[in-house]
Amino acid sequence: MDIFHDNAMLAGVRQMLGAFAKQYIRPVAMKHDREESMPWALMKQAQAFGMTQTAVVDGRKALTGKDDEEGANKPKSQSRLGVVGSEELAYGCAGVCLAIGGSGLAASPVARMGTEEQKQEFRRLLKGDDEHGHIKVAAMALSEPSTGSDISGLSTTARPDDDHFVINGHKQWITNGQSAAAYVVWAQTDPSAGRAGVRGFLVARGTPGLIPGRKEHKLGIRASETAQVHFEDCRVHKDMMLGIGASSEGLGDTKKMLDSTRPMVGAQAVGIARAAFDYLVERVQGGTIHGTALKQHQHVAFELAEMEMEIQAARALVHKSAWMADHGQDNVRMASIAKAYGAKVAQDVTARALTLLGEEALEPDHPVEKWYRDAKIYDIFEGTGQIQRRIIARSILGVNAT
Numbered sequence: 001m002d003i004f005h006d007n008a009m010l011a012g013v014r015q016m017l018g019a020f021a022k023q024y025i026r027p028v029a030m031k032h033d034r035e036e037s038m039p040w041a042l043m044k045q046a047q048a049f050g051m052t053q054t055a056v057v058d059g060r061k062a063l064t065g066k067d068d069e070e071g072a073n074k075p076k077s078q079s080r081l082g083v084v085g086s087e088e089l090a091y092g093c094a095g096v097c098l099a100i101g102g103s104g105l106a107a108s109p110v111a112r113m114g115t116e117e118q119k120q121e122f123r124r125l126l127k128g129d130d131e132h133g134h135i136k137v138a139a140m141a142l143s144e145p146s147t148g149s150d151i152s153g154l155s156t157t158a159r160p161d162d163d164h165f166v167i168n169g170h171k172q173w174i175t176n177g178q179s180a181a182a183y184v185v186w187a188q189t190d191p192s193a194g195r196a197g198v199r200g201f202l203v204a205r206g207t208p209g210l211i212p213g214r215k216e217h218k219l220g221i222r223a224s225e226t227a228q229v230h231f232e233d234c235r236v237h238k239d240m241m242l243g244i245g246a247s248s249e250g251l252g253d254t255k256k257m258l259d260s261t262r263p264m265v266g267a268q269a270v271g272i273a274r275a276a277f278d279y280l281v282e283r284v285q286g287g288t289i290h291g292t293a294l295k296q297h298q299h300v301a302f303e304l305a306e307m308e309m310e311i312q313a314a315r316a317l318v319h320k321s322a323w324m325a326d327h328g329q330d331n332v333r334m335a336s337i338a339k340a341y342g343a344k345v346a347q348d349v350t351a352r353a354l355t356l357l358g359e360e361a362l363e364p365d366h367p368v369e370k371w372y373r374d375a376k377i378y379d380i381f382e383g384t385g386q387i388q389r390r391i392i393a394r395s396i397l398g399v400n401a402t
């Protein structure tokens, strides 16, 4: 146990998922990166290990077999579990980590804002295998071709029609967008209400008017599917609107959702940085870079020290932001700090590793080349680096975050 695992449960989860990453994820990571394919067999295996697609809705019990502590004074552990697990899986491969955990993006608003019936429906939609024998996954569709960072500019609409809403619009860069069995789609229900009119809807695959679109080819995290999703007169019953009644804050709900997922994204970035760092340390220990005993070189030693400082700092920030969430504290600023700094460190460490290894690391299929590509994505999704800095600055200056 250490400062990051102050109870046996967190330490146990790190150990278990760390072993899973080394034994099962690493051996298939390059293949799925090269093929840009989802690791369906491994996802099924992960499910058998307790990493279910509904884990976020089911709570801590899904992974540990124990309920989270009841009672107002007892801290929860779900956020810390999330960051510990995310770092370990991303240490194996960030793309595979996202393939295994990507449904959590959709599960998060269902867990936070869903009624018991909606949670049951989410579980029902993800139960069993699909027609290809694959486990079922979920997608969270917020971003649009013209609206990524500025989510108040959503153009997808949900028009009330008796006891239904009719959804029209196009979503882009959606994780699991092509394969999902369940979608949480964000749409404007009342343009005159502005931000307060935005709502999330739980929509089942196969609902007429829900059309999975083109798969994107991308720089990194290629084992995770990213695709367009189209809604054309897609009728959804009003009971499937999340945040029904007074509990909804419209667009504010999406921001809270991102506050809960950003520490995990920061943790994944730490996992990538650690992967590149460990690889480099092993090579330096072996003295095989360009045939020279590199651990004797002060420049190399200082580079390693710099990377270690960055990784330790990023991990501490990630854990602080998750600890705050588990203790019911407002972690908006810390979640953005953890995500932005984690992404910065992943990019810096992988770039330094690439430079130190030289031309060999530029070869396709070299793990450091892959980690370098994966790291960049962490500066873009779940709010870009600039957007995180905007949130942090607004929080420092007391300006209302929009």
Ligand SMILES: Cc1cc2nc3c(=O)[nH]c(=O)nc-3n(C[C@H](O)[C@H](O)[C@H](O)COP(=O)(O)OP(=O)(O)OC[C@H]3O[C@@H](n4cnc5c(N)ncnc54)[C@H](O)[C@@H]3O)c2cc1C
Pocket (backbone or CB within 6 Å): 105, 139, 140, 141, 142, 143, 145, 146, 147, 148, 149, 150, 172, 173, 174, 175, 176, 218, 221, 226, 377, 380, 381, 382, 383, 384, 385, 386, 387, 390
């Ligand atoms: C692999 C991957 C998976 C994804 N998965 C999902 C998903 O599952 N669901 C989903 O809804 N979305 C998903 N996204 C979308 C992602 O969240 C957006 O790409 C991201 O929010 C950035 O939006 P954008 O690409 O439209 O960039 P834009 O918003 O167009 O920004 C372009 C540039 O302008 C900068 N910028 C924009 N506004 C400001 C500002 N106010 N101040 C300073 N700079 C600014 C940005 O930082 C960026 O550098 C995913 C993206 C990727 C790459």
